[in-house]
Amino acid sequence: xxxxxxxxxxxxxxxxxxxxxxxxxxxxxxxxxxxxxxxxxxxxxxxxxxxxxxxxxxxxxxxxxxxxxxxxxxxxxxxxxxxxxxxxxxxxxxxxxxxxxxxxxxxxxxxxxxxxxxxxxxxxxxxxxxxxxxxxxxxxxxxxxxxxxxxxxxxxxxxxxxxxxxxxxxxxxxxxxxxxxxxxxxxxxxxxxxxxxxxxxxxxxxxxxxxxxxxxxxxxxxxxxxxxxxxxxxxxxxxxxxxxxxxxxxxxxxxxxxxxxxxxxxxxxxxxxxxxxxxxxxxxxxxxxxxxxxxxxxxxxxxxxxxxxxxxxxxxxxxxxxxxxxxxxxx
Amino acid sequence: xxxxxxxxxxxxxxxxxxxxxxxxxxxxxxxxxxxxxxxxxxxxxxxxxxxxxxxxxxxxxxxxxxxxxxxxxxxxxxxxxxxxxxxxxxxxxxxxxxxxxxxxxxxxxxxxxxxxxxxxxxxxxxxxxxxxxxxxxxxxxxxxxxxxxxxxxxxxxxxxxxxxxxxxxxxxxxxxxxxxxxxxxxxxxxxxxxxxxxxxxxxxxxxxxxxxxxxxxxxxxxxxxxxxxxxxxxxxxxxxxxxxxxxxxxxxxxxxxxxxxxxxxxxxxxxxxxxxxxxxxxxxxxxxxxxxxxxxxxxxxxxxxxxx
Numbered sequence: 001x002x003x004x005x006x007x008x009x010x011x012x013x014x015x016x017x018x019x020x021x022x023x024x025x026x027x028x029x030x031x032x033x034x035x036x037x038x039x040x041x042x043x044x045x046x047x048x049x050x051x052x053x054x055x056x057x058x059x060x061x062x063x064x065x066x067x068x069x070x071x072x073x074x075x076x077x078x079x080x081x082x083x084x085x086x087x088x089x090x091x092x093x094x095x096x097x098x099x100x101x102x103x104x105x106x107x108x109x110x111x112x113x114x115x116x117x118x119x120x121x122x123x124x125x126x127x128x129x130x131x132x133x134x135x136x137x138x139x140x141x142x143x144x145x146x147x148x149x150x151x152x153x154x155x156x157x158x159x160x161x162x163x164x165x166x167x168x169x170x171x172x173x174x175x176x177x178x179x180x181x182x183x184x185x186x187x188x189x190x191x192x193x194x195x196x197x198x199x200x201x202x203x204x205x206x207x208x209x210x211x212x213x214x215x216x217x218x219x220x221x222x223x224x225x226x227x228x229x230x231x232x233x234x235x236x237x238x239x240x241x242x243x244x245x246x247x248x249x250x251x252x253x254x255x256x257x258x259x260x261x262x263x264x265x266x267x268x269x270x271x272x273x274x275x276x277x278x279x280x281x282x283x284x285x286x287x288x289x290x291x292x293x294x295x296x297x298x299x300x301x302x303x304x305x306x307x308x309x310x311x312x313x314x315x316x317x318x319x320x321x322x323x324x325x326x327x328x329x330x331x
Numbered sequence: 332x333x334x335x336x337x338x339x340x341x342x343x344x345x346x347x348x349x350x351x352x353x354x355x356x357x358x359x360x361x362x363x364x365x366x367x368x369x370x371x372x373x374x375x376x377x378x379x380x381x382x383x384x385x386x387x388x389x390x391x392x393x394x395x396x397x398x399x400x401x402x403x404x405x406x407x408x409x410x411x412x413x414x415x416x417x418x419x420x421x422x423x424x425x426x427x428x429x430x431x432x433x434x435x436x437x438x439x440x441x442x443x444x445x446x447x448x449x450x451x452x453x454x455x456x457x458x459x460x461x462x463x464x465x466x467x468x469x470x471x472x473x474x475x476x477x478x479x480x481x482x483x484x485x486x487x488x489x490x491x492x493x494x495x496x497x498x499x500x501x502x503x504x505x506x507x508x509x510x511x512x513x514x515x516x517x518x519x520x521x522x523x524x525x526x527x528x529x530x531x532x533x534x535x536x537x538x539x540x541x542x543x544x545x546x547x548x549x550x551x552x553x554x555x556x557x558x559x560x561x562x563x564x565x566x567x568x569x570x571x572x573x574x575x576x577x578x579x580x581x582x583x584x585x586x587x588x589x590x591x592x593x594x595x596x597x598x599x600x601x602x603x604x605x606x607x608x609x610x611x612x613x614x615x616x617x618x619x620x621x622x623x624x625x626x627x628x629x630x631x632x633x634x635x636x637x638x639x
Contacts, residue, residue: 098459
C-alpha cells in the first residue's frame with residue numbers, strides 16, 4: 001500500500017520525502033489545481049528541483065491538474081501537462097476530459113490518475129476513463145461507505161486510492177457549487193472552496209461571527225473552537241434548531257480502517273493538506289508511514305497505537321476526527 | 332434571411348419526493364401546457380419509490396404520444412450496484428432519449444452507440460471536453476449551473492472553431508431552485524435526527540425542499556435529501572434574448588409544487604415575443620441570477636432591460 005502525501009511548497013515536499021512518503025502530489029502556482037491559495041505551490045522554475053529532491057529520496061511526484069479548464073485559459077492546463085512531462089513527473093492527476101485528451105495524445109507514456117474532482121463513484125464511470133484515456137488509478141470521492149469501497153475494488157478496472165486523513169468534503173467532490181453560490185469562486189473553476197478573500201471575522205455582542213461574502217456561516221461563544229467558514233461546516237437554522245445542518249467541523253481519519261482498506265485491495269492512501277505547513281506534513285506522513293510499515297510487517301498483529309491517534313487528533317479540525325462516509329451510520 | 336425560431340421550453344425532472352398521485356396529476360397538467368421537452372425520472376435518491384423504474388418508463392411512453400419529446404433522466408450520484416442496475420434498465424429502454432447525470436450513464440450509452448443528453452451535473456467547461464462527448468453520442472448539452480453567460484459564449488465560440496457547434500443543442504437550466512451539491516449523507520433525515528438507512532422518507536413532507544436559514548434569518552440553502560439546493564430561486568427569463576443570441580436552443584424550468592402553469596405560460600409568452608410580467612409573484616422565494624453574470628450564484632442582478 002502506497003502513501004501519498006501533500007506538498008504545497010519545497011519545504012513540505014522535503015518533509016514528506018524525508019518522512020517516507022512513497023509519493024507526493026503538488027500543484028502549479030495558478031488555477032490549474034484545487035489549492036489555488038496565495039503563496040502556495042510550485043513554479044515552472046522550482047518544479048525541477050522538487051522532482052530531483054523527491055526522486056533522490058525514492059519518492060514519486062504527481063502533479064494535480066484537478067480543476068476544469070475554460071476555453072480562454074485551456075492553454076494553461078495544456079502547458080502544465082507539458083511542464084510535468086518535461087520535468088519528469090511520475091503521474092498527472094486530472095479531472096477535465098479536455099485535459100485528459102490532450103495529455104493522452106501528447107504524452108501517452110505519462111501515467112494519468114483520475115482526480116477525486118472528476119467525481120467517479122462507481123465502476124461504470126471508472127470504466128469510461130480507463131477505456132477512453134487509459135487512466136491507471138482513480139482517487140475516490142469521500143462519499144462511499146467501506147462496504148461500497150470494497151465492492152468497488154472488486155469491479156474497478158483501475159487501482160484505487162482513498163483519502164486517509166485531513167479536511168473532509170462531505171459532498172461528492174467536483175460536483176459541489178456551494179462555494180460559488182456564496183462567493184462566485186468554485187473549486188471547479190477557480191481552484192478554491194470558500195476562498196480566503198471572501199472571509200470576514202467580526203466580534204459582536206452575541207459572539208464571534210464568521211462570514212463568507214457577508215453570509216453568516218457561524219457564530220462562536222468564548223471558549224468554542226472557531227473553525228474556518230467552509231459552508232458545509234457552518235451552523236444554520238432548520239425549523240427551530242440551530243446546528244451543523246450539513247456536517248460538524250471534523251477531520252477525516254481512517255487509521256482504524258487501514259487493515260480493512262489494505263485487505264480490500266486499496267492501492268494507495270492519500271493525505272489531504274497541500275495548504276498546511278511543512279511541520280504538519282512531516283507529522284502526518286510520519287504517523288501514516290509508521291502505521292503502514294507496521295501493517296506490512298504483520299497484518300495480524302496490527303494495532304492502532306494511541307500515540308498515532310493522539311498526534312493526528314491534535315492536528316485535526318476542531319481537534320476532532322471522524323470516519324466520514326466509510327462509517328455507515330454517518331450516512 | 333429566416334428568423335431564428337423561438338427557443339424551446341423544457342421541464343426538468345422533479346427533484347423532490349412527491350407522492351405518486353401528485354406526480355401523475357402534475358404530468359397530466361404539464362402535457363397540456365406549451366412545454367416542448369419533458370425530463371422524467373428520479374435524479375436524487377434511489378430509495379424514493381413513488382414511481383418505480385418501470386412506472387417511469389410507462390409514464391414516459393404515455394406522455395410521449397402528446398407531441399412532447401420525453402427524456403428519461405438518470406440518478407446523479409451513483410454508488411450502489413442496485414443503482415447501476417436501474418441505470419442500465421433506463422438506458423436499455425429501447426426508444427426514449429436518456430439524460431446522463433453521471434459518467435456511468437455516459438459510459439453505458441456510448442457503449443451502446445445511443446444518442447444522449449449530458450445533464451447539468453456533469454462537468455464540462457470547455458469545447459474540447461464537449462466535443463469528446465459529442466463524438467461518443469451526446470446530442471444535447473445542459474450546461475453546468477455555475478457557468479456564466481460569458482464563459483458559455485466562449486465555449487460555444489470554441490465549439491464553432493472546432494466545427495461541431497451546430498451539431499449539438501444547448502440547454503440552460505433557467506428557472507427553479509438550483510441543485511448545488513450531492514452527498515452520501517441525507518440532510519433531511521439528519522434534520523429529523525433519523526439515520527439515512529431508516530429515514531422514514533421524511534422528505535415527502537417537503538414538496539419544495541426543507542429551508543435552511545443562517546442564524547440571522549437569511550434563507551440561504553434548501554435541503555432536499557442528499558441534495559443541497561440554493562435558497563433563492565433562479566430566474567433567467569429576462570436574459571432569454573442574450574441566450575438565444577449565443578445559440579441556446581432550450582430553456583429548462585425545474586418543477587416546483589405551485590404556479591407551474593403560470594410560469595410555463597410566462598416563459599412561452601416571452602419566448603414568442605409577447606409582453607409578460609417578470610413572474611415574480613410565482614417564485615417560491617427570492618429571485619437570483621448571479622451565475623449568469625459571473626457573480627456569486629445567490630446574487631440578484633436587476634435586468635438591464637425589461638422583458639418585452
